[in-house]
Amino acid sequence: MKKDIIQKEGLGTVETKYATFAEPPHEMVLESGAKLGPITLAYETYGELNKDKSNVVLIVHALSGDAHAAGWHDGDKHPGWWDNMIGPGKAFDTEKYFIICSNVIGGCKGSTGPASINPKTGKPYGLSFPLITIRDMVQAQKLLLDQMGIKKILAVAGGSMGGQQVLKWAIDYPEMVRSAIPIATTTRHTAQQIALNEVGRQAIMADPDWQGGDYYGKTIPARGLALARMIGHITYMSDKSMAEKFGRKLISKEKGGFDFSQDFEVENYLKYRGDSFVQRFDANSYLYITKALDYFDLAEDGKLTDALRKAKAKFLIIAFTSDWLYPTYQSKEIVKALKANDIDVSFCEVSSDYGHDAFLVEVEGQSRLIKHFLARVQKEIKA
């Protein structure tokens, strides 16, 4: 009953669509020099494209996200991952904007990735899938928008890895991007961020079921992937949000404790999150996408100010006080580099205890900022 009401108030039922492009011999050239094609991208759209196609907002997602950002899929218990931000009257208002949410290549949510069938062999790519970068993800999204006949984007927005795609969009296709909203993100992974990802990758590759990535149709490396997810999950929360959610609460054990099964609720929760992740994510995709995150360096080893000079978009940058995965100082580096280029940038550090996950849950603070920003951008374009 409650779900019906929520559905009515929101976008209702939505469907994922699929576009295929870069068909041989016109494969897409990746940053590594390798070629990839054909490429399929999963995407969803919400709202209506206006006549002059000036109301397009592109939403890009984080590590484990997908094209299903808002509305409901038939039979699902939960709406899309950013449903609290996308819909009628919401931050990304579907009564004003035509929203496209595009999946990334390398993933496992309907787009071409390591689990896809390699047309040359008729078998899943596995580790023969080429390494992809954030640039490659964005290039594929550009081809998708080309196919849709879209030439300008009012705004591109996303949190975490989504924010990295936003930044790349702004400098790789500056004529196309009118405004950019990178949230809880960074221009390059630090040693600590690389280290945390590497432990996750090592956990997957240490799982004997991983089999060098050739496990499709066999037993999946469930324990390794669950471990990787557990590590990730700790970095998405804050010390404080974990303390508030779990503290030192014990789970009732019939055995009375003092063994190595889960004692604390937080252990149980992490195990549950790890195990459920395995049902919905491909271990090889986890390897490819975390590697893309680690390789990402917007400045390409040079100065960030030089890299951002290419951008022509207006920026709204959002960080969260308790985000220790992509701490605020990393957002401030972007602000500083944009200001040095005299680029229009608004910055807000939203106070939140939710850690990195704040970009998924701090609806009110983000909505106010984004609504005003988008309205201003639209007004200034018309003026």
Added chain:
Amino acid sequence: MKKDIIQKEGLGTVETKYATFAEPPHEMVLESGAKLGPITLAYETYGELNKDKSNVVLIVHALSGDAHAAGWHDGDKHPGWWDNMIGPGKAFDTEKYFIICSNVIGGCKGSTGPASINPKTGKPYGLSFPLITIRDMVQAQKLLLDQMGIKKILAVAGGSMGGQQVLKWAIDYPEMVRSAIPIATTTRHTAQQIALNEVGRQAIMADPDWQGGDYYGKTIPARGLALARMIGHITYMSDKSMAEKFGRKLISKEKGGFDFSQDFEVENYLKYRGDSFVQRFDANSYLYITKALDYFDLAEDGKLTDALRKAKAKFLIIAFTSDWLYPTYQSKEIVKALKANDIDVSFCEVSSDYGHDAFLVEVEGQSRLIKHFLARVQKEIKA
């Protein structure tokens, strides 16, 4: 040559000693109610015990530490783990104090632990070893000191898990402990700290070579233990110290990158640290000791102020600005509870970029604090 000079200036060659006690039928009763005995503790001593036995300083160690805190073992490339703090003229001055460093039970450095032979079966305990707590570690150390005829301790000092033992010493044996120096520590693990340990344990138990803990004499669960250590190692450093040590430096790869072998120096370093840890630490001990850390709650679910009321020692509490494993606010909670009890406490937050590892490397700052504190304690006892 350089090593010889360092050895001459310091303690020179030292040896680990072993004491055995709690022989059946006088086993030690653990916090869980289980009995353990006989118990062997490895320990080292530096300096001379004075006539009235009033110059004893007990040093207790962190997760992967051992009894070898200072001086050199024959043939070793490195001195003991706190050699920069213990020796003639150093923070713990061996010309003034008789230093005892005791290993912990549950470990694998010469003291009774899961790798020890269970006298009842003639085989290694493995997971039949009872779960131990910080209280149990301290109780065993008390039995060691009893055997040595020591009735008063001028100071008990240690960092990280050592700090937890220090706190437990101060409230379990208040008449014995004249002063306490808990460094970079906490009175109870938060959900985040438990979560990080649990991921390490899961990594070990997911290794097929772990075999339910019954791997002695067979292949050890090397990959799982290395993973656990890698996670730990990230938490011992700070974002900044990792950035300064590694940044995004790449290791030269003949293959030219774009694969899943180590690309970044930080990945290589972590892998190296993980792999070398496996040579010197037992996976089951890692399980037991991290569990002891997680169970630790000085207040035993009550008020910290009430728990610390029992203490009669003077306290010096040291925290480090960039320690995110045991952040300063956790040390401040101890200070607050001690002050509420009108207990003599000095507190210093040392500015350092080294993260949790600072207690091992910030020699100058710590030495000044500790020297003055110990001198004051000795003076006030005599007065």
